[in-house]
Amino acid sequence: MKLLEDRIREEGVVKEGGVLKVDRFLNHQMDVGLFREMAKEWKRRFAGAGVNKILTIEASGIGIACIAAEEFGCRVVFAKKTQGKNLDGELYTTQITSFTKGRVFDVIVAKKFLGPEDRVLIIDDFLANGCALEGLISIVRESGATLVGCGIAIEKGFQEGGKKIRAMGVKLESLAIVESMSEDGITFREE
Amino acid sequence: MKLLEDRIREEGVVKEGGVLKVDRFLNHQMDVGLFREMAKEWKRRFAGAGVNKILTIEASGIGIACIAAEEFGCRVVFAKKTQGKNLDGELYTTQITSFTKGRVFDVIVAKKFLGPEDRVLIIDDFLANGCALEGLISIVRESGATLVGCGIAIEKGFQEGGKKIRAMGVKLESLAIVESMSEDGITFREE
Numbered sequence: 001m002k003l004l005e006d007r008i009r010e011e012g013v014v015k016e017g018g019v020l021k022v023d024r025f026l027n028h029q030m031d032v033g034l035f036r037e038m039a040k041e042w043k044r045r046f047a048g049a050g051v052n053k054i055l056t057i058e059a060s061g062i063g064i065a066c067i068a069a070e071e072f073g074c075r076v077v078f079a080k081k082t083q084g085k086n087l088d089g090e091l092y093t094t095q096i097t098s099f100t101k102g103r104v105f106d107v108i109v110a111k112k113f114l115g116p117e118d119r120v121l122i123i124d125d126f127l128a129n130g131c132a133l134e135g136l137i138s139i140v141r142e143s144g145a146t147l148v149g150c151g152i153a154i155e156k157g158f159q160e161g162g163k164k165i166r167a168m169g170v171k172l173e174s175l176a177i178v179e180s181m182s183e184d185g186i187t188f189r190e191e
Numbered sequence: 192m193k194l195l196e197d198r199i200r201e202e203g204v205v206k207e208g209g210v211l212k213v214d215r216f217l218n219h220q221m222d223v224g225l226f227r228e229m230a231k232e233w234k235r236r237f238a239g240a241g242v243n244k245i246l247t248i249e250a251s252g253i254g255i256a257c258i259a260a261e262e263f264g265c266r267v268v269f270a271k272k273t274q275g276k277n278l279d280g281e282l283y284t285t286q287i288t289s290f291t292k293g294r295v296f297d298v299i300v301a302k303k304f305l306g307p308e309d310r311v312l313i314i315d316d317f318l319a320n321g322c323a324l325e326g327l328i329s330i331v332r333e334s335g336a337t338l339v340g341c342g343i344a345i346e347k348g349f350q351e352g353g354k355k356i357r358a359m360g361v362k363l364e365s366l367a368i369v370e371s372m373s374e375d376g377i378t379f380r381e382e
Contacts, residue, residue, distance in 0.1 A: 023301065023304075024304075028268065028300075028301055028304065029266055029267070029268045029304045030253075030257060030260070030266060030267040030269070031266055032257050032260045032267060033261075035257065036261070058249065058250035059253060059269065060253075062221075062250060062251075062254050062257075063253050063254065063256075063257040063267065063269075065254075066221060066223050066253075066257050067257060067261075069221070069223045070224075070227070070258075075220055075221060075223065076220070076221040076223060076254065077220045077221070078219065078250065080219065080250070109219075110214065110219055110220075113214075113215075113219065113220045
């Protein structure tokens with residue numbers, strides 16, 4: 001998606017250790033005008049798929065998931081990274097290793113919000129090694145819901161996540177796929 | 192706001208220890224159609240105030256803040272609860288005690304996203320003892336931005352937060368103010 005690629009080129013910052021900072025518009029400050037265009041693009045790519053629920057994970061997936069949910073006319077469920085007092089009852093649980101934070105999270109979704117009647121689109125801001133996405137996919141499988149596919153804002157094409165998820169037969173639509181990046185610039189995979 | 196009060200009555204669950212669970216539509220599963228109506232109501236209550244930035248805090252504030260930002264035609268910044276690798280540079284920091292999680296968080300906002308040119312509306316899902324809101328207000332003050340006011344979804348009117356924030360002279364608009372709640376029912380403050 002050219003609009004997103006342009007924003008990454010203009011406002012993204014490549015840091016040491018394979019980190020791409022897009023906090024100006026995606027995951028700290030959030031440009032909801034851009035989110036709306038991304039949401040329309042996911043809607044185009046998953047048209048007719050009967051999506052009736054969007055699943056994401058806190059925190060930075062929530063904004064894009066909510067705007068996307070308006071396009072699909074459905075609700076969002078966000079997976080939580082720890083168990084607070086407010087979340088009891090029956091839970092789907094999985095573990096996810098965070099690349100950014102360098103630790104393992106327990107991730108939970110209340111069972112009452114995901115079941116066999118759901119046709120689920122998973123939305124997240126980043127795909128790198130794929131751990132978060134694999135965790136969310138395992139929750140969808142466990143729930144008996146149908147996984148329609150995954151919509152990602154930025155995929156790091158030089159890491160293993162995208163290849164792994166596509167090899168599972170999952171329809172994966174990343175709006176920008178970074179092929180390589182350095183302080184000199186960022187190149188994207190051609191669509 | 193009657194629409195929100197009705198949803199709380201229909202789908203909210205009162206738990207021991209003063210906990211009101213609204214995870215069916217607000218902070219685990221999210222009904223973005225309801226969020227849109229809430230956003231329009233905040234826009235009405237803060238009309239003409241020149242809001243050009245919305246500040247919220249992860250995680251459950253993000254969804255309502257993003258939908259509200261579309262109504263105001265502005266960007267969102269969400270305060271983060273811990274410092275990850277991705278967030279360096281100059282930071283505003285404060286500490287917030289979470290009622291729900293029973294612990295203290297460091298909360299940070301990158302300085303580049305909040306400054307004297309900003310007219311800030313703070314959005315959050317809950318107001319109880321007011322700690323989170325006080326923390327966000329202190330960040331706005333430190334940044335030199337103008338605090339236009341605070342838009343809250345659900346205020347627990349029987350806790351101290353609302354009184355404290357209003358006594359500071361802050362325009363606080365809560366869409367539903369719970370006066371009392373028990374397993375027998377929930378009563379709201381009249382508008």
